[in-house]
Amino acid sequence: MKFSKLITVFAGALVVTTLLVACGTKKESNADNAKQSQTTKSEPKKIEVTDAKGKKLTVPTHPKKVVVFDNGSLDTINxxxxxxxxxxxxxxxxxPYLSEFKSVESAGGLKEPDLEKINAVQPDLIIISARQESFKKDLEKIAPVLYLGVDNAKVWESTKANIMTLANIYGKETEATKQVETLEKNIAAVKEKAQKANLSTLTVLxxxxxxxxxxxxxxxxxxxxxFGFNSVDKTIKASTHGQxxxxxxxxxKNxxxxxxxxxxKALSGKTTExxxxSNELVKQTNASKNKKVIDLDPTLWYLSGGGLQSTQLMLDGVAKALD
Structure with a gap:
């Protein structure tokens, strides 16, 4: 009888111990799962994109802190x-058309990035174009660097590609597609007018x-x-700095x-001397006689371009020639 009771007590203790161990294991498992879940949530999702030079790189989606040097990309993000x-x-x-960003941190100048300030910002992503290429390796030590310059040989195609790259990063593909389609309609309308007008044009810096x-x-x-305007001189050598x-x-060329x-004026805000x-030779041209010497917004044309907003503003600027 005593032996039977001893077995019963031992069996009961074994059950309790087993339950306690199981309970502890379950709690540890739940804690591990919660920790893993929290870690997963804190790590941003990533996406592979192709930059304007055809290079693939992995960047975070929906980045929270972005340093932007390319003003065209800045206006697209906006x-x-x-x-x-x-x-x-x-x-x-x-x-000036991007003046709402005056309140953010300064990353330096277009040709002189402030690496110390950029590092202090701790960005998730840095977006550059041609003017910052020489700093690319230094910037890559801080965060992923996405190059989104415009290819002069295929301006609109590369502009659209850059817009959609940004749209993919932010999950705004539908919105970007709508805005691009609107832009294309506006461009087509101006292009049709320009071709009918058959005006010879010259663009100078x-x-x-x-x-x-x-x-x-x-x-x-x-x-x-x-935009479809005829060039008065098709032999001008294609160049970033012009001929x-x-x-x-x-x-x-008249x-x-x-x-x-x-x-x-773009760099200093002052008008050239x-x-x-007002040049006497320019006054003799058809452009001057017909009041078609058109000053394009220098801060837009020299400091920006290749974005959703800037492309429309550029289109509006040249469309004045058709008034």
């Missing part, structure tokens, strides 16, 4: 309703009185290759429309 994610920009060279001309395939190829020309050249981008429109 147009997609994701401006709140921008933590720092090149405030020294911020176009003015820098302290010196001129550089741009034609198809060049920095301002969007005027001819996308140096004289005022005599402008008179010789364009119906002269588009002017004032670099000095010798205005292109």
């Amino acid at each position: 147009a997609l309703g994701e401006g709140k994610s921008v933590a720092a920009v090149a405030l020294k060279n911020l176009p 003015s820098n302290e009185g010196q001129l550089a001309a741009f034609g198809p395939g060049s920095r301002y190829a969007i005027v001819n290759d996308v 140096q020309v004289s005022y005599e050249y402008v008179l010789e 364009p119906d429309v002269l588009f002017v981008v004032d670099r000095t 010798t205005l292109v429109a």
